[in-house]
Amino acid sequence: MRHDSTxxxxxLNSAEGVLQIVLGHTFLDETFSVVNAxxxxxxxxxxxxxxxxxxxxxxxxxxxAGGIKRIACVRGPGGFTGIRLGTATALGLARACGxxxxxxxxxxxxxxxxxxxxxxxxxxxxxxxAWAILHARRxxxxxxxxxxxxxxxxxxxACALKDxxxxxxxHGVPLAVFGSGLLRNAQELADLFPxxxxxxxxxxxxxxAPESLLKAAAKASYGLSPIEPAYVRACDAEQNLPExxxxxxxxxxxxxxxxxxxxxxxxx
Numbered sequence: 001m002r003h004d005s006t007x008x009x010x011x012l013n014s015a016e017g018v019l020q021i022v023l024g025h026t027f028l029d030e031t032f033s034v035v036n037a038x039x040x041x042x043x044x045x046x047x048x049x050x051x052x053x054x055x056x057x058x059x060x061x062x063x064x065a066g067g068i069k070r071i072a073c074v075r076g077p078g079g080f081t082g083i084r085l086g087t088a089t090a091l092g093l094a095r096a097c098g099x100x101x102x103x104x105x106x107x108x109x110x111x112x113x114x115x116x117x118x119x120x121x122x123x124x125x126x127x128x129x130a131w132a133i134l135h136a137r138r139x140x141x142x143x144x145x146x147x148x149x150x151x152x153x154x155x156x157x158a159c160a161l162k163d164x165x166x167x168x169x170x171h172g173v174p175l176a177v178f179g180s181g182l183l184r185n186a187q188e189l190a191d192l193f194p195x196x197x198x199x200x201x202x203x204x205x206x207x208x209a210p211e212s213l214l215k216a217a218a219k220a221s222y223g224l225s226p227i228e229p230a231y232v233r234a235c236d237a238e239q240n241l242p243e244x245x246x247x248x249x250x251x252x253x254x255x256x257x258x259x260x261x262x263x264x265x266x267x268x
């Protein structure tokens with residue numbers, strides 16, 4: 001192992017169903033080497049599973065937590081609970097061991113892993129677009145388009161399925177369509193945009209390659225500030241707040257006002 005400018009780096013990904021922990025060395029020339037990696041299918045038990053799994057990995061590698069110099073965390077988009085879990089864990093650990101922090105965007109990582117899984121014949125086609133599509137809620141998705149060199153060609157958008165299909169149609173038949181939003185809505189998207197059906201990657205690629213995560217961490221910019229989550233859309237509880245307040249016997253307008261004050265540091 002190289003010892004020049006070595007930075008022990010921890011990477012966390014809890015954007016969707018699988019919790020991922022990657023421990024490795026990153027170097028100032030942006031190269032890297034994986035030391036250990038774990039994937040945990042925790043579903044709703046992420047908060048209970050993440051810290052013990054991290055402790056187990058550090059013990060197995062005989063590495064004290066204080067040896068971690070960098071912590072990178074996938075900041076979204078994805079599930080609200082998972083994103084909060086990852087970014088909060090990263091912040092707490094960084095404060096405890098004096099590490100610096102970096103946020104990683106999920107959709108470019110998903111695109112990189114998807115294109116690596118594409119049949120070679122597909123990848124050789126010119127001027128095609130890869131669409132990363134995440135499940136948001138019923139009939140709604142989050143999506144972003146990428147060129148074959150992984151350069152984004154659209155911003156990250158939250159929209160209805162029919163609007164996603166229209167956006168893909170506007171850009172022509174895609175090179176690949178992938179992600180949890182496709183897996184949950186494959187037939188609906190095929191009905192809305194039948195030309196794309198042959199480009200569907202109907203496999204779960206939400207568990208990213210450890211090398212892909214550490215590679216992104218090696219290239220990230222680090223600092224002391226907390227990682228800013230990339231939620232993209234408002235959470236279900238926020239959108240349903242007026243109805244929730246009603247069921248609790250509270251004034252919906254007051255509840256919305258108090259929530260706005262809490263999330264924007266204002267006095268209601």
